[in-house]
Amino acid sequence: MSTDDLFDLPFEEDDDPAQPTAANEAETTSSRPAQADALPDIEASGAIGAAAARARAPIERRILTVTELTVRVRDLLETEFLEVWVEGELSNCRVWNTGHLYFTLKDSATQIRAVIFRSALRYLRFKPADGLRVVARGRLSVYEPKGEYQLVCEHLEPQGLGALQLAVDQLKQRLQREGLFDQARKRPLPSLPRKIGVVTSLDGAAIHDIVKVLRRRYANAHVIVRPTRVQGEGAAGDVARGLRAIGRVPGVDVVIVGRGGGSIEDLWAFNEEIVARAIALSPIPVISAVGHESDVTIADLVADLRAPTPSAAAELVVSAKDDFCSRIDRLHDRLRSATRARVQGLSRRVHAIAGRPAFSGFPGRVAMRGRHAAELTHTASRLIGSVLAVRDRRLQQLERQLVTFDVGRRLAAIRTRLVGADGRLRGAMTRRQHRAAAHLSNRVGRLETLSPLSVLARGYAVCWTGDRTRLVRAASDVAVGDPVKVTLAHGELGCEVRAIEKLSAEEQPDS
Amino acid sequence: MTDTSIKDFEAAIAELESIVKKLEEGDLPLEQSLVLYERGVQLSRFCHARLEEAERRIEVLNERNELRAAPASLGDAD
Numbered sequence: 001m002s003t004d005d006l007f008d009l010p011f012e013e014d015d016d017p018a019q020p021t022a023a024n025e026a027e028t029t030s031s032r033p034a035q036a037d038a039l040p041d042i043e044a045s046g047a048i049g050a051a052a053a054r055a056r057a058p059i060e061r062r063i064l065t066v067t068e069l070t071v072r073v074r075d076l077l078e079t080e081f082l083e084v085w086v087e088g089e090l091s092n093c094r095v096w097n098t099g100h101l102y103f104t105l106k107d108s109a110t111q112i113r114a115v116i117f118r119s120a121l122r123y124l125r126f127k128p129a130d131g132l133r134v135v136a137r138g139r140l141s142v143y144e145p146k147g148e149y150q151l152v153c154e155h156l157e158p159q160g161l162g163a164l165q166l167a168v169d170q171l172k173q174r175l176q177r178e179g180l181f182d183q184a185r186k187r188p189l190p191s192l193p194r195k196i197g198v199v200t201s202l203d204g205a206a207i208h209d210i211v212k213v214l215r216r217r218y219a220n221a222h223v224i225v226r227p228t229r230v231q232g233e234g235a236a237g238d239v240a241r242g243l244r245a246i247g248r249v250p251g252v253d254v255v256i257v258g259r260g261g262g263s264i265e266d267l268w269a270f271n272e273e274i275v276a277r278a279i280a281l282s283p284i285p286v287i288s289a290v291g292h293e294s295d296v297t298i299a300d301l302v303a304d305l306r307a308p309t310p311s312a313a314a315e316l317v318v319s320a321k322d323d324f325c326s327r328i329d330r331l332h333d334r335l336r337s338a339t340r341a342r343v344q345g346l347s348r349r350v351h352a353i354a355g356r357p358a359f360s361g362f363p364g365r366v367a368m369r370g371r372h373a374a375e376l377t378h379t380a381s382r383l384i385g386s387v388l389a390v391r392d393r394r395l396q397q398l399e400r401q402l403v404t405f406d407v408g409r410r411l412a413a414i415r416t417r418l419v420g421a422d423g424r425l426r427g428a429m430t431r432r433q434h435r436a437a438a439h440l441s442n443r444v445g446r447l448e449t450l451s452p453l454s455v456l457a458r459g460y461a462v463c464w465t466g467d468r469t470r471l472v473r474a475a476s477d478v479a480v481g482d483p484v485k486v487t488l489a490h491g492e493l494g495c496e497v498r499a500i501e502k503l504s505a506e507e508q509p510d511s
Numbered sequence: 512m513t514d515t516s517i518k519d520f521e522a523a524i525a526e527l528e529s530i531v532k533k534l535e536e537g538d539l540p541l542e543q544s545l546v547l548y549e550r551g552v553q554l555s556r557f558c559h560a561r562l563e564e565a566e567r568r569i570e571v572l573n574e575r576n577e578l579r580a581a582p583a584s585l586g587d588a589d
Contacts, residue, residue: 192520192561202571202582211569211585219567225581226572245576321562324520328558331527335551338534342544459542 067144074142077149081140086112086151087159090132095121101128105136105151113150114138120154125268126166133159165264168271172298175273180280181301187285189305189316190253191324195222196317197246197255197284199239202227205260206289206310213314218321224249230259235269240278247283255282256313257299258289270299279303289313350460456489463487475500520558527554 064072088105095101099118104111114136116128128134138153158166175181196214200206207225214221226246228238239257246255257279259267269275270290279286279302288303289310300306307313456462463472466483478484478497486493530551534544569581 190520191524202585207585220563221567223569223581224572224578225569225585242572245572248576249572249578324524324558325562327524328527328555328562331524331531332551332555334531334535335527335548335555338531339544339548339551342534342539343541346541458540 066147070142070144070147073149074144077140077142083137083139084151086136086138088112088134088136090128090134091130093128093130103128105134113148114153115150116153116156124156126158127170128156132166135159168264168298171271171273171276172301175276175298175302180276185280185304187304189285189287189320191327192321193253193317194251195224195249195253197224197226197249197252199226199228199242199246199255199257200259200310201230204230206230206258206291209260209309209311210256210289210314213311213318217315217318221317222251224252230269231262231266236272236274239269240274243275243278243282243286252284254285254287254317256287256289256307256310256317257303258287258307258310258313259291260310261291267297270297272298275299276302287313287316346460350462456487459489461486461488475502520561523554523557527551527558530554 086105088107088111091104091106091111093101093103099121101116101118101121103114103116105114106112116124116136116138121128134156136151136153137155137157138151140149141152142149179185198207198210200210202225211223214223224246226242228242229235230239243255243257246252257275258270264271267290270288276298279288279299285304286302287305287307288297288300289307289312290297290299291309296306305316307316464470464485464487465472465478466485468485470477472478472484478500480497480500482497484495484497486495530547533539534547534551539547569585570578571581572578
C-alpha cells in the first residue's frame with residue numbers, strides 16, 4: 001500500500017455500476033484476500049477492456065469508505081511522523097477550557113494546525129504568543145471527525161532566543177510595568193544591622209563566602225541563615241518562603257539572598273516571579289547576590305541592592321557599617337573641637353578682661369570701678385593742683401611786683417586781674433572736671449561691655465584664692481581644704497575645696 | 512533636647528549632626544554649649560556602644576522557623 005495507489009485511482013471509472021459498495025463497506029478494514037475475491041466480479045461485468053481491467057483491477061477494486069481512508073491516512077501519518085521538528089511562526093494561539101493550547105504554525109506559504117496539551121504546556125518556560133518564531137517538536141496526528149491533521153507538540157522552543165531567556169524577558173517586562181524595579185522602591189541599607197539574614201543553600205560556596213567576609217570585616221556580626229535549595233524543582237518556592245521567614249525574625253535588618261554562579265538554568269529560581277514577589281514584599285532591605293557574570297536576574301532587579309557575588313553582598317553590609325563608624329568618629333571630633341573652641345573663646349575673653357591692668361589686684365566689679373574712679377580723681381586733683389600752683393606762682397609774682405610798683409595805683413588793677421584769673425581758673429576747672437567726668441563715664445561704659453559680669457551673667461564664675469589675690473585657673477592651684485571665693489553674676493560665695501578632680505581626657509575641652 | 516531617650520542609630524546620628532552644627536555655627540551661651548556637648552557625647556557613646564554590642568554568632572533558621580546554632584563548619588569558617 002502506498003499513497004501513489006490512492007492518488008492514481010481512475011476517477012472516470014467511479015460510476016461503475018457493478019461496484020459492490022455495500023459489500024465493501026461491510027468489511028471496512030477489509031483484508032487483502034477479501035479484496036482479491038472481488039476481482040472476478042469486475043471482470044465479469046465486461047464494462048471495460050479486459051487489458052485495462054487487468055492492469056488496474058487490484059486498485060480499482062479497493063474502494064474505501066471515508067472512515068477507512070481517514071484511518072489509513074492516520075495510521076500512515078502517525079507512524080511516518082512520529083517525531084518531527086518543525087520551524088514556523090505561531091498564530092491564532094488560543095488556550096481552551098481544557099488547558100490545551102491550540103495554534104497555527106505557519107511559514108510564508110503554508111500553515112498547519114497544532115496543539116500542545118496542558119501537561120506539556122506546563123513545562124514551557126515562556127508563554128507562547130502570536131508572532132513568535134518557534135521550533136516545535138511533536139508528532140502528526142489526525143483528527144478523524146474533521147479529517148484534519150495536526151501537529152501535537154511536546155515541546156516548543158523560541159527560535160533565536162533560548163526559551164529561558166525569553167521567559168525572563170517576558171516576566172521582566174511585566175514586572176517592570178508594575179513598577180517593581182523602580183528606583184523609588186529601593187530602600188537604603190541599615191547602617192548597623194543588628195542581625196544579618198542570609199537566604200541560600202548551606203551546601204554552596206555562597207554562605208561560606210559571606211561568613212568569611214563578615215568575620216574578617218565585622219567581627220561581631222550576628223548572622224541568621226535560612227537554608228534553601230537554590231536550584232532545581234521547588235527552589236524558587238523555597239527561596240520565597242525563606243525570605244518571608246527571615247523577614248519575620250526580630251532584629252534582622254537586612255537580608256542577603258543568592259547563590260554562587262551558574263548557567264541560566266542553574267540561576268532559574270532567581271528569575272521566577274514568586275521570588276521576585278517575595279523580595280518586593282520583604283519588610284527589610286534585600287541584597288541580591290546571584291553569582292553570575294553578564295546576565296542580571298529578575299531577583300537582582302527587584303532587590304534593593306544588587307551585588308555581583310555573595311562576597312560582594314557581605315562587603316556591602318560591612319561598608320555600610322564602616323561608613324557609620326567613621327561618621328560617628330568624625331562627628332565626635334567635630335563635637336569636641338566645636339565645644340573646645342567655644343569654651344576657649346569664652347575663656348580667652350574672660351582672661352583678657354581679668355588680666356587688664358585696671359583689674360589686676362582689685363577683685364570684683366566695685367573694686368575695679370573704684371580703682372578707675374580713684375585714678376581719674378587723682379588725675380583731676382593733680383591737674384587742679386598744678387593749676388593752683390600756677391596761680392600761686394602768679395600771685396607771688398604779682399606780690400613781688402606790688403612791692404616794686406605803686407601799690408595804690410596798681411592795686412585796683414591787680415584785684416581786677418586777680419578776679420578775672422580766678423574766674424578763668426574756675427571755668428578751666430569746671431571744663432576739666434566735665435571732661436574728666438565724661439571720660440570716666442565713657443570708660444565705665446566700655447568697662448560694662450568688657451566686664452566679666454556679662455560673661456558671669458551667662459553662668460561663668462570667677463574663682464579666687466581665699467585671700468582673693470589670685471584667680472584659680474587649675475585644680476592644681478588649690479589643695480583640699482583651701483578656702484576659695486567664687487564671684488558669681490550676683491553675689492559671691494565663700495567656699496572650701498572638698499575634692500580635686502581632673503576632667504577625663506576625652507571630655508576635657510582644653511586638653 | 513529634652514528627649515534623652517535614643518531611638519536608634521539613625522536618630523542618634525541625626526541628632527548628633529544637628530548638635531555639632533549648632534555648636535560650630537553658634538555663639539551659644541556657655542551653659543547651652545555645655546549641655547549640647549554633654550548630649551553629643553552621650554549620643555556618640557550610644558552609637559559606639561551599639562557598634563560593639565552585636566554578638567558574634569551564626570544561627571540557622573530551620574523549616575519550622577526555629578533558630579538553631581549553625582553547623583560547626585559554618586561557625587569555624589575564616
